[in-house]
Amino acid sequence: MSWSSQEVRLAERPRGRPDASTWEIATTEVPEPGPGELVVRVDLLSLDPAMRGWLNDVRSYIPPVGIGEVMRAFATGEVVASQHEDFAVGDPVSGSFGVREHALSDGKGVTRLDLDVAPPATWLGALGMPGMTAWFGLQDVGRVRPGDTVLVSAAAGAVGSVVAQIAKAKGCRVIGVAGGPDKVAWLRDLGLDEVIDRREGDLVRQVRRAAPDGIDVYFDNVGGELLDAALANLARGARVVICGAISSYNESSLPEGPRRYMSLLVFRATMQGFVVFDYEDRYAEGVAGICELIAADRLVATETVLEGGVAGFPDALLGLFDGVNTGKLLLKV
C-alpha cells in the first residue's frame, strides 16, 4: 500500500515577497513505512513568520530549505501506518512534517498529542512553538517581574497573544500593539491595559502616552518603526526581547537598523535575541505552565484556521504577513 500525497516544494528562492514562482506543487507516492518508521496523515499545517527566513540561503539558526525540497512546516496529523515502537495507527501526533498530505517519518521530533488536554490546533499554537516562544522569551529572556510595564508587538498574533496574557497573569501592566480596529477590540476583550493601533501612526507618541513611565520589557516580534518607538520609551534597566522582525522578512535587502539603539546606553538596557529551539528540553515546563493558565481562565488559546489544503499554502503564508490571523494561523489540509 502507498499514499498519494500532494506537497509544496521550494522551486526558487524569493527575493522579497514570495510569489507563484517560489513554489512548485507536486504529487508523490508515500510508501509503506519500513522498520522504525511511521506514516502520518497531515491534518493541520502551522504557518509561522520564521518560514520566510528558512527560504533564504544564509547562515542562520537552522539551515535553509533546499531548492526542490518540500517546504518545512510544523503540523499535526494522525498515524496511518507504523513500524515504530513508540507510535500506533490512530495516534494523534505533531512534528515537522512539511507542507504535504502524508509524511514518512523516523519518529524524530514527533510527539504524541494528548487531546484530553487540548485539540490539535492548540498544540500548534499556545501549547506549540509559539506558546513556548512566548513562555521562555518573556520569562527567561525578558526576566519579567510583577508590576513591570510590558509592551508586546503583533499582540494579536500567535506569539504576541500568549505573551500578553502570560504577562497579565504575572501581574504586569500590558500594552499591546496590533493593526486595525478588530484586533484592537479583540485585545481589549482579552484584558490588556492599553492597546495601540499601529495603523494610526506616530508610534513614539502612542507608546509614550500608553507608558509615560517607560517600558520595562519590550517583546519584539516585528522590528522596524515600532522597535525604535519602544527604544525611545524604555524605563531604566529595560529588557528588549528580540523574537522576530516580521516587518522586514519580505524585504529584498537588509532593512535599516534600530536608529535609537543608543537608548540601550541611556536607559542601561539590554537587547537580547533568542531561538525557542534552545529551550526544547524545558517544553514540558512551558506546556504545564500554559495549561495551568488556560485551566484558570487566565489564557485563551486562539487560532485562525484557513481552508484550502496543501495547495493553499502559498496564499496562506502571504496571509500571515498581511495579518489575516487572530492568534495562531493554521491551514487545514
Place this chain on the structure above:
Amino acid sequence: MSWSSQEVRLAERPRGRPDASTWEIATTEVPEPGPGELVVRVDLLSLDPAMRGWLNDVRSYIPPVGIGEVMRAFATGEVVASQHEDFAVGDPVSGSFGVREHALSDGKGVTRLDLDVAPPATWLGALGMPGMTAWFGLQDVGRVRPGDTVLVSAAAGAVGSVVAQIAKAKGCRVIGVAGGPDKVAWLRDLGLDEVIDRREGDLVRQVRRAAPDGIDVYFDNVGGELLDAALANLARGARVVICGAISSYNESSLPEGPRRYMSLLVFRATMQGFVVFDYEDRYAEGVAGICELIAADRLVATETVLEGGVAGFPDALLGLFDGVNTGKLLLKV
C-alpha cells in the same frame, strides 16, 4: 583675594560638529572660598567623547550643559584655598571642575589624589573615568571569561586601550580596531593578538579573518559600520557592550542603526548599554584592579597631553573626534 580665571562656556548648541560659534571664552574672578568650600587651580582637563552628548538638549543619563554655562569637564588640579575640612591647600585633587582655570567647589565629587600611586594624568585616564568604564564595562557588562575572543573598537583610545589590556590579562584573545598605521603598530606593541586598521575598509571581512570562530565580547565605543561588522561575526551567546558611538556623535541627525541587529537572535546574543557613573560606589575596586595590572607590567597607562590652556579646548575636543590621541587625551591648562 580672588583668582582671575579664563573659562569656556557653551554659547550655542552645535548642530553636527562644534565650531567657533559653539563656544564663548570669557574671564571671571573666582572669589575666596566660603565655609565648606575650596578653590582648585585646574592643571589638566580631560577630553571625553561623551562631552559631545552633553551639548545636546535631549533627555539622557545626565542633564545637558546649559547655554551660557561653563563646559562640564573632569580635571585634576591643586587646592589653592580651602575652608573645607577634607581638603587642605596643596592637595592634588580630581573632580568635575569644568573648562576653567580656577574652580570654586563645595567638595562634592572631589577626590584627593595619591600621587605615589600614579601621576594626575593617569588619574584622569586608566585610573579615572575611562579606566573605570573599561573595568566595569568589560567585566560586569561584557561578562568576559578566559579564552573569550574580544573585539575592541577605538582600541588605541582612552577606554579601548585599557579594555584591550585587561582582556589580555584575563586570558582572552584580543582583536583591536584602530585608525592608521601608527596606532596599529602601537597596539601590536601592547601585545594584542590581532589589530585591524579600520581605514583599510571591508570591516566585515577583516573581522571575519581575525575571528574566524566568532566574537564572544564586542566592546563598542564607535557604533556605525564596525558595529555591523561585529554583529555579522558574533559567536553564539556573544555579549555586545554598548559604551559609546563616537562615529556618530557629530551627526546632525540620528544616524542609521545597526542593520544586522537580528544577528542577536541568530547568535542568541545580548547587546547591553551602560553608564560608568552607576558603578561609582565600586570605583575603589576598579582602581585597585588596574593598579595591580600596572604594577605587574600587564597594563600600560598612556596619555596624549595637548598644550594650549583653557582657550585651546575647542580645538582639543575636535582632535578627539579626529583621533589625534593615543590613550587618554588631556589638555594642559
